[in-house]
Amino acid sequence: MNTYVCPVCGNADTRAIGFLNNKPYCRKCLTFKGQEAKKDYQVNTKGDLYLSYPLTEDQSKISAQLIENFKNKENSFVAAICGSGKTEIILGAIHYCLTNGLHVGFCVPRRDVAIDLYDRFKTIFKDNSIALVYGGHTTLIQADIICCTTHQLFRYKDYFDLLIVDEVDAFPFHNNETLNSIFYRSIKGNYIMLSATASEASLKEFEKEGGKVLYLNERFHRYPLPVPEVKTGNRFALLFKLYRLIRIFEKQEKQVFIFTPTIKECESIYRFLHILVKKGNYVHSKRDNREGIIQDFKDKKYMYLVTTSVLERGVTVKDLQVVIFNASHSIYTSETLIQISGRVGRKMDAPEGKVVYLSERYNEAIQESIASINKSNKNLQNLF
Ligand SMILES: [Zn+2]
Known part of the structure; x- marks a missing residue:
């Protein structure tokens, strides 16, 4: 018997495959249906990066390393402590992609975070267009930068030269096979993972698979965390x-x-x-x-x-x-x-x-x- 493999999420579990008019369909990613992005989208390569404050030494180092890893076609994982300025360190890599006409995206499991990030990107990449995509907010799915929830990645098959994902260990991305397949399926080039709560084990696993782990342990303004x-x-x-x-x-x-x-x-x-x-x-x-x-x-x-x-x-x-x-x-x-x-x-x-x-x-x-x-x-x- 031929096994049907879902082209969207890679599911091959016969228990999760239904039939409609003799045609197989996947029950795991039923909700992932809708308009998909066109691969020939042309990025505006002339945009600048507007940051109202300089990066710290640590941030600059990691930022440069991330660009280097990307040029070497390597995946990166940044382990940070909360408040260490994770967003700042990936701006350089995003800008590098934009000026080279590459497709770049930033995804997070949660909608609130995507919206917050989108607001920040608007002030930092003023010359570039940014699409904010989450469930119920899908009129514009294509722009120079895609800022979306991980659920919406199904729209970007084989699309991203660089995809950045924050809060990899947060619900609902963590241990969700369907979301994971959709994530990897959307990447044409490489990815950067960010987390403030990564476990030692997951970092080791990442390195074993050939990825590069970077540590950012500095609060971006060098002030300590308030003690509760x-x-x-x-x-x-x-x-x-x-x-x-x-x-x-x-x-x-x-x-x-x-x-x-x-x-x-x-x-x-x-x-x-x-x-x-x-x-x-x-x-x-x-x-x-x-x-x-x-x-x-x-x-x-x-x-x-x-x-x-x-x-x-x-x-x-x-x-x-x-x-x-x-x-x-x-x-x-x-x-x-x-x-x-x-x-x-x-x-x-x-x-x-x-x-x-x-x-x-x-x-x-x-x-x-x-x-x-x-x-x-x-x-x-x-x-x-
Ligand atoms: Zn599926």
């Missing part, structure tokens, strides 16, 4: 402490993300806070108009935003403070807590900020996250 403060108490006491914190931040005119472990908790915390402090809102994965609310927050229409893990990565807000409510909840691993703490102090002109864990108790994840941050800050001190 832990405040404990019963639920009632925590709510009261949260309220007091919000009042303090309000007086200082500082904006704050309040992370909550579940959608239910997110809504209930918001309902409580909203009675006392009006200028706020909430977002989670099921909330309508999430992008609009985040934009309003960036435009300073709100002073606090109650959120679930949807804002854990990517979205950059200047001079932000962070509170993690119920930080000992099992959803928070030490890595997640570090990732969230890294939301703070991301802009050069406002590198400091506060991270507060509100928790009924101390647990291992809380202790580990604080120990790691202290360790990473100490490394930073030794560097300079």
Whole structure:
């Protein structure tokens, strides 16, 4: 019997192949249907790179190495700590591709992050066109730079001379065979993977397959990560402490993300806070108009935003403070807590900020996250 192999995702599992009018179709990538990019797209090669601040020495070194690896047709993996300026180091490689008329793309698992990145690219590659592509946002799929979610890569078969992927280890890309096939299928040339939470094992694996691993361990503005403060108490006491914190931040005119472990908790915390402090809102994965609310927050229409893990990565807000409510909840691993703490102090002109864990108790994840941050800050001190 002939095995049918899906031309989109490479699936050959007969259990996931259906038949319609005697023709086979793949059930694994049913949702990946739509307009595909044309391979003969001509890139504007005359564009400049506009960056309002210089790269640090470390960033410049890695940036140059990435271009070198790409010229040598090698794949790269950059292991960074959160806040070390991952985006800055790939700008050179993107610019190199553009000036040579090559097809370049940047993809991430999550839509919010793609939008945030697109906004940054618009100010950095002013002379070039950029397509922002995610589910429900697919009118323009072709431009000099493609900025998309990993789900949308099915539109770019054998297309990218260079494809950069961030948060490779984040849901839903991680361990998803269909998404992985679509990723590799879209690459004509080479790729660069970025991660702030890569495991030692995955880096070894990458090197074994001939890729080059680079380490970026420096916070881009050379300021240490804020060490989280832990405040404990019963639920009632925590709510009261949260309220007091919000009042303090309000007086200082500082904006704050309040992370909550579940959608239910997110809504209930918001309902409580909203009675006392009006200028706020909430977002989670099921909330309508999430992008609009985040934009309003960036435009300073709100002073606090109650959120679930949807804002854990990517979205950059200047001079932000962070509170993690119920930080000992099992959803928070030490890595997640570090990732969230890294939301703070991301802009050069406002590198400091506060991270507060509100928790009924101390647990291992809380202790580990604080120990790691202290360790990473100490490394930073030794560097300079
Ligand atoms: Zn398929």
